[in-house]
Amino acid sequence: MRGVEITGKRLGLREVAPDDVDALHAVYGDPAATEHLPFEPRTHEEVAEIVAEALRTAETEPRRLYVLAATEVDTGEVIGVARISIEIDHPHSAEIGLGLRPDHWGRGMGTDLVRLMLHLGFTSLGLHRLWGARSPANTAAQLAMLVAGMVEEGRIRHHVRARGAWRDSIVHSALEDEWEGHRSLG
Ligand SMILES: CC(C)(COP(=O)(O)OP(=O)(O)OC[C@H]1O[C@@H](n2cnc3c(N)ncnc32)[C@H](O)[C@@H]1OP(=O)(O)O)[C@@H](O)C(=O)NCCC(=O)NCCS
Structure with missing residues (x-):
């Protein structure tokens, strides 16, 4: 699919553009936003x-x-990033990743963002399974994924190497047929 665009109550998702580098850097370059991610x-x-x-x-x-x-619906401002990566060997399944600028945390936007990604993945992209891996210490990501309807599936031991040490991941997933009962645009 090209030209992805989806709008919820407070957040929208659209294709990233060259002018978004500063806005994405405000997430990927921020020490708090990357604290639980496997990169500096x-x-x-x-x-x-x-x-x-x-x-x-x-x-x-x-x-x-x-x-x-x-994007924030009211202002159009880019306040976060979402990534959906379809598995080459299992093209019904995709890994999701997300991040919001820290000044927008704690208002339910992360949960809305997960809901939008599930909606997009299951309806527009025709996927059957969406999953996300988080650090065991990442409570905000845990709650955002749980509240949006992604169940905790299990632990991948020593899944990533982060800051000089092995780190487990906790995997959450949503399946298209289960999600029907939760569907929401956020
Ligand atoms: C994960 C992230 C998107 C969540 O965004 P958010 O807007 O703060 O999330 P929400 O406001 O929807 O909060 C979700 C839940 O977590 C809770 N929460 C938020 N931050 C928390 C924290 N630091 N500690 C404990 N609970 C927290 C909220 O109270 C809410 O619970 P509730 O629905 O029971 O009230 C955001 O923290 C982020 O961008 N983090 C950096 C990148 C990242 O870790 N991405 C995920 C990788 S798997």
């Missing part, structure tokens, strides 16, 4: 490369990667 805060140049790569892969067929800007 990104530099502006690294985020520019992420955006360039997202634009390149958006043109591939079949498309496997969606890097989307999360």
Whole structure:
């Protein structure tokens, strides 16, 4: 699918654009926003490369990667990023990743963002399974995914190498047939 765009009550998702580098850097470059992610805060140049790569892969067929800007409906401002990565060997299944600028945390926007991603994945992209892996210490991500209807599936031991140590991940997932009862645009 090209030209992804979906709007909820407070948040929208659209394809990332070259002008979004600063806004994405406010997430990927922020020490608090990356605390539970398996990488150090990104530099502006690294985020520019992420955006360039997202634009390149958006043109591939079949498309496997969606890097989307999360926008505030009232202002149009980009306040976060959402990533949907379809598995090459299991194209009914995709991993999600998300982040919001810290000054927007704690108002239910993260939960709304997960809901929007599930809606997009199941309705527009025709996926059957969406899953996300979080750090065991990432309570905000845990609650956002649980409240949006993603069940906790289990622990992948030593899944990632982060800051010089092995780290487990807790996997959450939603299945299309289960999600029907939760469907919401956020
Ligand atoms: C994960 C993230 C998107 C959540 O965004 P958010 O807008 O703060 O989430 P919400 O406001 O929807 O909060 C979800 C739940 O977590 C709770 N919560 C939020 N921050 C919390 C914290 N630091 N500690 C404990 N609970 C927290 C909220 O109270 C809410 O629970 P409720 O629905 O029972 O009230 C945001 O924290 C973020 O961008 N983090 C950095 C990137 C990241 O970790 N991404 C996830 C990778 S798996």
